Amino acid sequence: MDAFRxxxxxxxxDYLKNLVRLRIAARLAGRKAGLPEPPSELLREPYGAFVTLTLRGRLRGCIGHIVGDAPLFETIGEMAEAAAFGDPRFPPLSREEFEHVAVEISVLSPLTPCPDPALVTVGRHGLLVRRGGRSGLLLPQVPVEWGWDRETFLDQTCRKAGMExxxxxxxxxxxFWFEAEVF
Known part of the structure; x- marks a missing residue:
């Protein structure tokens, strides 16, 4: 796999981070946020993306859309609301939490079949495993944050899918593997 360029x-x-905050703030206020025009055509290109919210260094919500089938800025806005209010692992984000939440955005390269698990590089690749009706995905930054080696990363992706x-x-x-621009 060539490096994701x-x-x-x-x-x-800055526009994308502000968009995340704008969408969450509007939802907390009970109104619909308008989408400000993106500063470049690149943000209109279709890419998959994840929005991760952390509070005091702990995960508070993370939702993404894997396939790039809508303009990036629209996907980021939708994932911002989903991470704040729709992650089933957490209650909806409160106004108080919003004041302290940190935002991380991951823009994904297209998913492609991984030809050999031995080629997976921790910190570079994200993974998706799929079997039957189960699937699990971990972003490239996850194994770095946890100090995992390649095999642990592969195993933990299986666990995320509810598999052995x-x-x-x-x-x-x-x-499947992919890369991400994370900021």
Missing amino acids: FVLTDQEK PGCWRDPATTL
């Missing part, structure tokens, strides 16, 4: 300017990153560790070795399991 997606680069955003500081202005584009080592499921990635099963020929019935499909393994």
